[in-house]
Amino acid sequence: MKDFFLCHFPIPNFLKMPSVGIDISDGSVRFVELVDKGCKKTLGRFGRIDLPEGVVHDGEIKNKIELIKILKKIKKENNFNFIRASIIEKNSYIFRTKVNSNENVDREEILGSLNFKLEENVPIKPADAVFDFDILKKNKDNLDVVVSVLPKRIAEQFVEVFEEVGLIPLSFEVEAQAVARSSVLKGDRDAYMIVDFRNTRVSISIVSGGLVQLTSTLDIGGDDLISAIRKSLDISSEEAQKIKKEKGFSKVNYEDNLFYSMLSTVSALKDEINKYLIYWHTHKDNVTSDKKIKSKVKKIILCGQNAGLKGLDDYLSLGIGIKVEKADVWKNIFSFDDFIPEMDFSKSLEYAAAIGLAIRTNDEKLD
Numbered sequence: 139m140k141d142f143f144l145c146h147f148p149i150p151n152f153l154k155m156p157s158v159g160i161d162i163s164d165g166s167v168r169f170v171e172l173v174d175k176g177c178k179k180t181l182g183r184f185g186r187i188d189l190p191e192g193v194v195h196d197g198e199i200k201n202k203i204e205l206i207k208i209l210k211k212i213k214k215e216n217n218f219n220f221i222r223a224s225i226i227e228k229n230s231y232i233f234r235t236k237v238n239s240n241e242n243v244d245r246e247e248i249l250g251s252l253n254f255k256l257e258e259n260v261p262i263k264p265a266d267a268v269f270d271f272d273i274l275k276k277n278k279d280n281l282d283v284v285v286s287v288l289p290k291r292i293a294e295q296f297v298e299v300f301e302e303v304g305l306i307p308l309s310f311e312v313e314a315q316a317v318a319r320s321s322v323l324k325g326d327r328d329a330y331m332i333v334d335f336r337n338t339r340v341s342i343s344i345v346s347g348g349l350v351q352l353t354s355t356l357d358i359g360g361d362d363l364i365s366a367i368r369k370s371l372d373i374s375s376e377e378a379q380k381i382k383k384e385k386g387f388s389k390v391n392y393e394d395n396l397f398y399s400m401l402s403t404v405s406a407l408k409d410e411i412n413k414y415l416i417y418w419h420t421h422k423d424n425v426t427s428d429k430k431i432k433s434k435v436k437k438i439i440l441c442g443q444n445a446g447l448k449g450l451d452d453y454l455s456l457g458i459g460i461k462v463e464k465a466d467v468w469k470n471i472f473s474f475d476d477f478i479p480e481m482d483f484s485k486s487l488e489y490a491a492a493i494g495l496a497i498r499t500n501d502e503k504l505d
Contacts (some may be wrong), residue, residue, distance in 0.1 A: 156392045158221045159495025181479040197226035197500040198297045211301040222495040224313040227355045231260040231287040236280045284349045299353040314343040314353040316494030321465040329433040335442040360444035362403045370399035386448020408457045441490040
């Protein structure tokens with residue numbers, strides 16, 4: 139019914155809330171805009187600007203002036219005003235807990251109850267944190283909630299930068315939440331592991347019940363693959379990057395040692411994935427009294443700049459014993475029968491977070 143009214147009685151342009159997501163990582167800034175096309179959303183403007191080394195490190199702004207300059211360029215060229223932004227997992231925390239409730243409990247009461255639970259779950263004092271929650275399940279006497287926590291200091295860094303640029307952040311959220319929003323079909327409550335394989339890091343998260351319930355960041359990435367290829371074949375970084383893209387991680391490369399040069403990094407990734415799968419499948423909140431798993435991971439979803447590495451999905455699937463596939467980041471926005479985006483599939487994998495941020499505005503319109 140809501141979709142019917144949006145199609146036949148569209149919101150006037152001056153009342154529409156822009157759907158723009160900005161993903162700021164250590165190496166780059168990516169932005170995505172979703173625009174209305176009749177009663178559907180389509181891809182609008184998008185882009186990426188690489189950051190000079192050291193501007194952002196481990197999710198913290200180290201060179202405010204340079205970041206402001208880059209964001210001003212994005213604003214000027216695209217005329218953006220309102221945006222949604224993410225903060226990487228290294229500076230954020232997610233935990234699951236229960237709060238006592240009755241049918242008349244309001245949001246402020248829940249936040250008050252959670253304030254007392256912060257210190258026992260995250261290494262940040264309540265006074266130094268900003269947090270929000272999502273309700274996973276409503277029980278008779280309590281609520282099962284997932285809480286996202288950000289250090290106030292980091293959030294204020296980004297707020298100050300955006301204010302200086304003239305961009306108004308409608309929300310900040312943990313990067314893994316944005317990635318999940320674009321990678322998992324809306325309404326799907328099964329459990330999935332998402333592996334966001336970037337150049338300088340890998341973020342692993344578990345999504346269950348439609349919410350991110352576990353997230354962690356690993357200090358390995360695509361740059362480690364390039365370094366290994368470069369050293370093994372005694373070539374430049376540029377040549378190593380080209381070979382990585384063209385040949386990938388496949389056993390057909392046995393003869394030139396390419397497979398073996400990358401094996402250490404990819405094997406370490408596989409071991410970490412296994413470790414978090416075991417943790418999830420044995421966690422007390424996910425196991426019944428008779429030791430049965432409540433929510434078993436159905437598949438592993440790959441995204442990020444290196445998710446398209448040839449042979450990676452097959453290697454992980456065979457080594458772990460779970461189906462592995464690359465993310466379809468458009469599944470909650472449009473069907474390819476209706477619209478073909480200008481962004482190719484391999485590039486879309488690295489925009490998963492920015493797309494998920496932009497989707498949030500659309501979701502809130504429909505709620």
